[in-house]
Amino acid sequence: MAETPATQQLPTSTPITISTAKKLTLIPLISLIYFEVAGGPYGEEPTVRAAGPLFAILGFLVFPFIWCIPVSLITAELSTMYSGNGGFVIWADRAFGPFFGSLMGTWKFLSGVINMAAVTSLCMQYLMRLFPLLSSGLANHLGSLIFILVFACLNYTGLVIMSYFALALGIVSLSPFLVMSLIAIPKIRPRRWISLGEKGVKKDWNLFFNTLFWNLNYWDNVSTMAGEVENPRKTFPLALFIAVIFIALSYIIPLVASTGAIVVEQSEWEAGYMANVANIIAGGWLKLWIEIGAALSSIGIFEAQLSSVSYQLEGMADLALLPRFFAKKSKWFNTPWIAILVSTLISLAVSYLSYTNLVSSANFMYSLGMLLEFGSFLFLRWKLPEKRRAFRVPLRLPMLIAILLIPTGLLMFIIVTADKMVFLMSGVMTGAGIIWFFFMKVVREKKWLRFQKVYDEEE
Numbered sequence: 452m453a454e455t456p457a458t459q460q461l462p463t464s465t466p467i468t469i470s471t472a473k474k475l476t477l478i479p480l481i482s483l484i485y486f487e488v489a490g491g492p493y494g495e496e497p498t499v500r501a502a503g504p505l506f507a508i509l510g511f512l513v514f515p516f517i518w519c520i521p522v523s524l525i526t527a528e529l530s531t532m533y534s535g536n537g538g539f540v541i542w543a544d545r546a547f548g549p550f551f552g553s554l555m556g557t558w559k560f561l562s563g564v565i566n567m568a569a570v571t572s573l574c575m576q577y578l579m580r581l582f583p584l585l586s587s588g589l590a591n592h593l594g595s596l597i598f599i600l601v602f603a604c605l606n607y608t609g610l611v612i613m614s615y616f617a618l619a620l621g622i623v624s625l626s627p628f629l630v631m632s633l634i635a636i637p638k639i640r641p642r643r644w645i646s647l648g649e650k651g652v653k654k655d656w657n658l659f660f661n662t663l664f665w666n667l668n669y670w671d672n673v674s675t676m677a678g679e680v681e682n683p684r685k686t687f688p689l690a691l692f693i694a695v696i697f698i699a700l701s702y703i704i705p706l707v708a709s710t711g712a713i714v715v716e717q718s719e720w721e722a723g724y725m726a727n728v729a730n731i732i733a734g735g736w737l738k739l740w741i742e743i744g745a746a747l748s749s750i751g752i753f754e755a756q757l758s759s760v761s762y763q764l765e766g767m768a769d770l771a772l773l774p775r776f777f778a779k780k781s782k783w784f785n786t787p788w789i790a791i792l793v794s795t796l797i798s799l800a801v802s803y804l805s806y807t808n809l810v811s812s813a814n815f816m817y818s819l820g821m822l823l824e825f826g827s828f829l830f831l832r833w834k835l836p837e838k839r840r841a842f843r844v845p846l847r848l849p850m851l852i853a854i855l856l857i858p859t860g861l862l863m864f865i866i867v868t869a870d871k872m873v874f875l876m877s878g879v880m881t882g883a884g885i886i887w888f889f890f891m892k893v894v895r896e897k898k899w900l901r902f903q904k905v906y907d908e909e910e
Contacts, residue, residue: 488698489701499706501659503646506654518663519698538763540552540767542827560794603791610676620751627741628701634733643711649717664814768790769904771902815869818863828851
C-alpha cells in the first residue's frame, strides 16, 4: 500500500509476538457472537407495539437477509484477511490511513462502552422487578457500580473462561423461551399472525426499525478479537454462519409463538413484556424464569461488549494509534488489563445517563462506524483484489455495492431520524475523537509516551 503522510509518521513495524495463551475455538466463539449481537429475544416486543404482529414477524424474518447476512459476510472476509486484534480499526487503517482508523476506533469504542452502560441500566430494570429494594436511587446506583466492577473482574480472567461462562448464561437465559414456545403450540391461532395491528393505532416506523437494529447489530464486534481465535481463517466464517441461523431462530420462534397464542392490546408490547406473555401462557413460574434469564442475558452482553472494546484498544496500540501500555497484558491471564480498566471506567462514567439517550447514541455512533466499514470493505476489495482471503464473499464489486445499498439506507435512516440531543452528544464525541488523534500524533512525535507498531503491514 502506498504510504500517505499520516502513515509515514508511524513507527516502523516489528514482528508480531505470537501468544501461547489458549485460543477461542468454534463453540466459545459462537457464544461470544450470540451475546455481541442478541443475548436472546429480550427486547423484541416493541416491534409488535410499533407495527402489529404481521410486520413484527416479517421484520425478524427479512432483517437477517438484508442486514445480518451482509454484515457477517463482510466480517468473515475481512477477519480472515487481517486476523490481528483490532478488527474494523485495522480495516479502516489499511483502506484509508491512520486518521480513519482512529476515527473508526472512536466511533466503535464509544458505541461499545455506551452499550455496556445501557445493558447495565437494562439489567437493573429487570432486577428491580425481582428485588423492589433496588428501585431507590442510591440502591440503584450502587447496584450499577457493583454490577460493572464485578463483571469487569470476570472479564479480566480471560476470553476462554468468559466465553464458557457466556455459553452457560446463554443456555439458561434462552431455555424459558423454548419452554414457552412448546407450551404455546396448542393455543396458537395462525390468523393472529396476519394482524396489522389495532385500528386507529398509528404505526411508529422509527421505533420499529430502531428496535430491529438494536436487536440485530454488532456482528462485526467479534472481529476485534480475531488474534485470540484458533485458526481464525477457518473458524470465523463457520462461527458467523452458525450464529446468523441460531440468532434469527432465537428471535422468530418466541415471537411467532407469543403473537399466535395470545391477544392483548398492542400498547402492552413494551420491552420486557415477554415475561407477562409467559405468565399468561404457562404461569408465574415461567415469568420468573424469563425475568431471571433477562438479568443473566444482560450479564452476557456486558461481558461480550467489554471483551470487544478491550481488545479493540489493544489492536489500536498494535497499530500505534494508542500508546503501547494499552496493549499491556496480565501476567496471570494474558488479558489486556489496562484496556479493560479504561473501558470499565468510561462505561461506569456514562452509566447514569438516560437509558433512551444511551441506546440512541450507541445506535448513532455505531451507524457512523458501519458506513466507514462498508467503505473500507469496498475499497480494499477494489484496491487489493489479489490479497489472500481465506474466505471471500463470492460476488464481484458491482454486486457487493448493490447488496450494501439497503443496509446503507437503513444506517442513514437511523442517523437522520435521531433527535437533537443524540446529534449533539455524538457530534461532541466525534469532535473529541478527532482532537484525540492529533493529540496522540503530537505525543508520538514528542516521544512523551512509548508507541510501537507491531502489526505487520503484510499480515
